[in-house]
Amino acid sequence: MGSKSVVDLMEASSGAHFSGFHMDTLKQRIKEIDTSTTSATENMHKQPFVIGVAGGAASGKTTVCDMIIQQLHDQRVVLVNQDSFYHDLTEEELTQVYDYNFDHPDAFDTKQLLRIMEKLKHGQAVDIPNYDFKSYKNNVFPARRVNPSDVILLEGILIFHDPRVRELMNMKIFVDTDADVRLARRIRRDTVEKGRDIGAVLDQYSKFVKAAFDDFILPTKKYADIIIPRGGDNHVAIDLIVQHIRTKLGQHDLCKIYPNLYVIQSTFQIRGMHTLIRDSQTTKHDFVFYSDRLIRLVVEHGLGHLPFTEKQVITPTGSVYTGVDFCKRLCGVSIIRSGESMENALRACCKGIKIGKILIHREGDNGQQVCASLFLLLSVQVFRFLGANLFSVSFSGQLIYEKLPMDISERHVLLLDPILGTGNSAVQAISLLLKKGVPESNIIFLNLISAPQGVHMVCKCFPRIKIVTSEIEMGLNKDFRVIPGMGEFGDRYFGTDDDDPQVAAAAPSQQFHQG
Template sequence: MIIQQLHDHRVVLVNQSGGNSYTSLNCISNKDSFYRGLTAEESERVHEYNFDHPEAFDTEQLLKCMGELKSGKSVNIPIYDFKNHRRCSESFRKVNASDVIILEGILVFHDQRVRDLMDMKIFVDTDADVRLARRIRRDTVERGRDVNSVLEQNLTRNSAELQYGRFVKPAFDDFVLPSKKYADVIIPRGGDNHVAVDLIVQHIRTKLGQHDLCKIYPNVYVIQSTFQIRGMHTLIRDRDITTPDFVFYSDRLIRLVVEHGLGHLPFTEKQVVTPTGSVYTGVDFCKKLCGVSIIRSGESMENALRACCKGIKIGKILIHRDGDNGKQLIYEKLPNDISERHVLLLDPVLATGNSANQAIELLIKKGVPENRIIFLNLISAPEGIHCVCKRFPSLKIVTSEIDVALNEEFRVIPGLGEFGDRYFGTDN
C-alpha cells in the first residue's frame, strides 16, 4: 500500500521473506528472497524444517545486498523457489539504486546489524487468527501448495503436534514479538490502518522532497521554499539590482532564516491569563541565548536577530581569509557567560566552511557545547556543508538554499557575489 500510494521510482521494496516482491510499481511477483537453500538431508525432511527460525535466513547475503543498495549501487536480489526449497540458480530480481528502500520481513529486526541499517523501523501488529488465515492463503496461492496439504501441515490433529503450534507460533513468540521493542512505529491492523499508512507515506514524501545533503546530514535544515522565497532569491542574485533593493530583500530572507533558527531552540511550557480571563497554555522562549556574527558579512544579520530577540547579546569574530586557506583569528569579543548560552552563529554565505570551522572551534574552546550552536546563513555550498558537518556533526545548520558548488576561486555558484560589499555598498 505504501509503494502504490507513493508511485515513485525513487522508492523500492526488498523482501526478506513471507510476502510479495514488487518488480515494478504496477507488477507484483510472488517471490521470496533471503531464505538459505536446504541441504539434501533437510529437503528430505522438509516438513520438519522450521522456515520461521532466524537460522533459515541468509542474513549475510541480506546485509551485503542492503549495503550495496545504501551505497548507491544496483543489486541482484536472489529468488527462493519454495517448491524446490532452494534458490533459483538462473533467476534473480534486479533492484536499482534508490533514495528510499523499504525492507520487509518477519525477522528484519532480529539481527542488530540489519537494524543498524534502518532509519525507521515499523512493526505491523496483527491478530493471531488473521496471521494464520493469511499464512494458509499464502501457502496455497503463492507457494503452489494445495489446500489439503496446507491444512494437513498446519492443522492436522493426527500429528504429534500441530505444525502451527510446533513451528510458527513458537517462532513468533521467541523471535518476532520480542523484536517489537525495537520499532519506532507500531501499526495495529496493518493495511487496514489507513491513517498510519498515510502518515508513513507523507513522511517518505517529506524525505524525498529534501535536498540530498539533508538526507546525509540530519543536522542541516533548509527552510521550505515558496514562490516568495524563490522570488527574493531571484532578486538578490541579480547583479543589476540596486543596493537598497538588495538590502531590503536580503533583510526579508535573513528574518525568515533567523525565525526558523529560533524554532530549533528549547522551549518550556508556560501558562498565561488572557484579557478574557481564560488560561492559555503556550511556551516560553529560551532565555540563555546570544548571537555571534562573523565579521563583516555576518553583521548584516544582526538587525533581524535583534528584531526577533529583544535585548539579545551579540558577539563578534573576525577571521582573516586569503582564498581557501585563511584561518587566522584577528579579533573576538564574546559575552563572558557564553558557555551557558545557546549560540546563533551568523554568516550569510557558507562557502568553503574554513572560516565557519575556525569560529566554531573558538566557541567550543570558550565552553559552548557543540549541540548548542546553530549556524544561520542565506546560501550554502555543498563543499561548506560537508566541511562543517563532518567536523561538527552535533551542530545545526539552517539555510534558505543550497547552491550547486564552488568554482576555482572558491566562490559559490550560482551564488550572489561578495555579500558584504553588496549589502554595505562598498562594491564597485
C-alpha cells in the same frame, strides 16, 4: 574563500588563540575530511525525485500526473511519456500497421529511455522524441527540450516491466481502473481524437490490448508502492501522494547524511527572493530588502531549534492557556563583515539580545581583507593608547578580532554568516566558541546559502551543532567561490565597491562599537 587547507590556516593560529582546545584532534579530523569529501562533493548533485506512473491504457495515468503537477505548482516538475520512445516502424511493418502490437514491451526503445532518464537524473538537459502516431516515426516533429527538474514523472503502460527502469524510480504508482471503464475511454479517445473506426478500435483491443494487459501490464502491479483505484477520481490518494512527495523534496540529500542540517521549506516566495538576490542586475536597495526577508525566515527557523519550557498563562477571558516560554540565555555572534547583515533580523526577533563579533582573515581574498586588517591594526593602537582594550588581535594567525559576551559559555549561540563556502572560517569561529566554553550542542549556525563542501567540513568537525540554511548550492568553483552563489555578499549588501578597498575596509569597522 581561501585556497589553503583549513589545516594550514589553523596551524598558524592555534598557538595564539586555541590553547586549551584539542587542536591535534581537530586537525586530524579535518585532514580526514579533506580527503574523504573532495571526491564525494565533486560528484554530488541534488537528485530529482522520480515517480513512475503505470497502468493499463486509458486507466487515467495522464490525469493522475496532471493532478500531481498541478498540486506541486511551486516545484520544477517534468513529465516523460513512455509513448515518446516507440520504435520507428519499418516499411514492411507500415504495410501491416494494424497487426503491429503497440502494447508489447518490444515496441519501445527502452535503451533510449534509459539514456535520457540517466541524463535527467544527473542534472543534464535532454531532447525527448516527439513520436508521430500517423507516420509512426519519431523524426517528423522537433524533439522536446526538457531541463533538469526537482520531480520527474515517468508515465507509461510498461514502465514497471524492465527492472533497469524500475531502479530509477523513488516512487512507483499503479493506476487501477476497471476494464470496462478503460475500454469505454479508449473507444471515445481513439474515435474522437484519432479519427479511427470503432470496429478497428474494438478489433485492436481484443487482439492486442487486452492480451498485453493480462500478460505484461497487470503482472507489474506487484512492483507498485501505491495503487490508486479509480485513477484521477481518487483525490484523497493523490493528496496523500503529493504530501509525501513534498516531504521527500524538503529533505536535501545532505539532510539525509547529517541530521543536524536543516533546509527551510522552499516556496514560490522563497525561490522568487532567491532569484532576485542572485541576479547580478538587482539594485542594492532590492538586494538588501529581499536579503533581509530571507534572513528573517532563516533566523525564525533557527530560533525554533532552541529549547523551550512549558508555561501556563491566564488569558483576558480568565482561561488558562498552556504554551511555552522562550529560551532566555541566548546571544548572537556574527562573523564580520557579511554576518553583520543578519544582526537586524536577529534583534527584531529577540528583543535586547547580546551580539558578539568575530573577524577572520580569509586567505586568498582580494585586497579588501588586507586593507581591513591594516585598518584594524591602526584602530587597535588608537584604542590601546586611550586605555580601551576592546580587541583581541593576532596577525600570526587568521583570527583578527573577537568581542564576545563574558558569559557566553552559559548561553545558546546563534552564529551568523550568510555564506557557508569552504567551511574554513566557520571551523575557526566555532573552535573559538568552544574554547570560550560554549557547548557544541548550544551552537546554531545560520546561513542563507551553503555549499556542500562547507556542510561536510562543519558537520564532520562538529557533529553536535545545528546548521540552518535556505538553500544548498551546487558547490565551489576552482577559485573556491560558491556557485551559482550570489557574489560577494558583503559588498552587495553594504554597497561597497570591489574597486575601492578603502571603502570596503571601512564598512565593517563602522559597527565595531556595537554588541
